Amino acid sequence: MQIYKVGGAVRDRLLGQPVTDIDWVVVGATSDEMLIKGYRPVGTDFPVFLHPLTGEEHALARTERKSGVGYGGFVFHASPEVTLEQDLIRRDLTINAMAEDKDGNLTDPYGGQHDLEARILRHVSPAFAEDPLRVLRVARFAARYAGHGFSIAPETMDLMRQLSESGELQALTPERSWKEISRALMEDHPEVFIRVLHDCGALKELMPEVEALFGVPQPEAHHPEIDTGEHVLNVLQQTARHQQPLSVRWACLLHDLGKGVTPESEWPRHIAHEHTGLPLIKALNERLRAPRECQELALLVGQYHTHGHRALELKPSTLLELLHSFDVYRRPQRFQEFICACEMDARGRLGFEQRDYPQASYLQGAAETARAVSVQPLLEKGLKGQELGNALKEARLDQLKVYKADYQQRLRG
Template identity: 45%
Template sequence: MEIYLVGGAVRDGRLGIPIKDRDWVVVGATPEMMKELGYRQVGADFPVFLHPKTGEEYALARTERKQGRGYHGFTVYSAPDVTLEEDLKRRDLTINAMAESQNGTLVDPFNGLADLEQKTLRHVSEAFTEDPLRILRTARFAARFYPLGFSICQETKDLMRTMIRNGELEDLVPERIWQEVQRALHEQTPGVFFEVLQELGALDVLIPELTNNENFRAGLQALECLSLQKSSTAQRFSALMCAIPEPKATARAKAMKCPNDCRDLTHLVCLYAEWLSNCKDTNLPASGVLDMLDQADLWRRSERFEQLLATLACTAHSDFVEQLSTAAQVAAGVNPQDLLKQGFTGKELGNAIRNERLARITQALTP
């Protein structure tokens, strides 16, 4: 039985990047042998075990064979006769297909170290085409390592284009696509992920609303702005979609099965962005502002409204965002209890609250 450190830990170690997770491959072992050594099996589709002390993942060396279309169309073979090279060959990129023995010796059958030094993202073998998710993963690695000067080699780009033309992306379920998009939104240069997808023609399938160049450029600019600050997935995704008409943006978020917070913020960002783009005066109309605060449910969702403002700061005129912030502050300061004490109840109380909020907004926004 031989144990090797594999994948990202080997790659990042060579790049001098802090290693977050360590994955291991075990050659020449059976599930029974692993269990006897105290490892706990967790893999349902193929044998993966947790180390009894460190909790790190140890997978038995395996090969995969494509049996049908889509992410689940694989037959996995795992046995003691599977070699390390056979296991590494099924991986996506050469820089992810290196291993280290327990004494630190590098095992590099596909020249990943050379590609690492040349800052090249290259597929390991034709097996790359068996999993369409690798198109998104490769674009995500391009976004992660772009600041270090990495780029995708032409041969791999051509292979990805062929996969897209053959309709492979259409076999991916929305949950898998969203998982990669979410990760990409938090890479160092998330815009590169979407630029790669646009170049290859993948956006036509994944987010066709962004194939409009004006929408795409506006979205990337807003996303870059948000990526330079601490921001949530919902903020980054809604920034990307900010120039798309609200009904289409909301429908796309729903089709992608985004989490509810992403759908809700996308709805509000696009709604506000469109409204602000139609405001011709330098000062926002008080009644319109109050209507928009109602739409955002500021009164019950103040934290979400703060996220909305921070996102709009990357998509809209700064003066407008400042006015919205001021209006929200003064309007939220209206205390319904004070109006109840004045004798307002029922529908009259609702009207009184609105009138007081409107009066305060009007005063705050008056030059």
């Protein structure tokens, strides 16, 4: 029985990156032997055990054979006869197919260390094309390591294109797809993830609403980058630079979906794209089963992001309606995330990356002004029900009028 550290822990140590999760492979052991040594079994798909002291996962070395469609269409075989090399060859990338023994000796049968040094993401074997999830995984690794100069080997991109064209991506469950997408969006270069999916044909299979943005022009005066798809990639880049949470990154990816259905005869203008995009955002949200907070923010940003950009021009009554739409009185954080998404959108334009966005502080001040209005004086007047609601609305509107006037005065002064 031999135990090896494998996969990401080996890769990241060689890269000089922090090692967070450690995976272990056990060669030459049976399930019964693992139980006798105190390991606790978990899962049902293949033999995985938790170490009796550390709780870390230890998997028996195994081989796999394609038996059906999609990520789950495999038959696994684990036995003491399975070698370390046989276990490693079923992995996705050479940089993930290395192992270390307890003394730190490296086993690298497929050239992972060489590819690390060459900054290449390369598949281990042709069996790569049997698992559609690997398209998303490789795109995610490209996003993670783009800052280190990594690129995808041309032959691996060819296999990713074959997988995208095969229809097997449709067999991925929403849960598996979302897990990879959400992790990729939180990498340092989420725009690279979307770019890779676009380049290999996977984006049109998984998120056709986003794919439709590429090649769609916008007015050059407002969008020097012109192409809507390129703009969305720039916005994603800004979300990472400003360390935005997942909900903001997801909303930014979807905020302009309406532009993908604008008739060509109306290009480069996109009148009412905020509203034409809502059904598309809703459909993509539901198809991938995004978390509720991501779904809600994406819809609100899609509908109101142009309000955010025009904040300084909005009438107090329109501003009040905007605040009400976000329920800023009970959910102030959601409105703050909306402001962040609007700022990322504004900065995600060629040449505008460092431009100030005064709308952010103005909207924050408006929300604070509206929330500061106390309902107590109205209750003391005996108001209740609809009468109370109307009076509270008027009081907030009056305060927003004062807020706007003061703001304009400061600008003039």
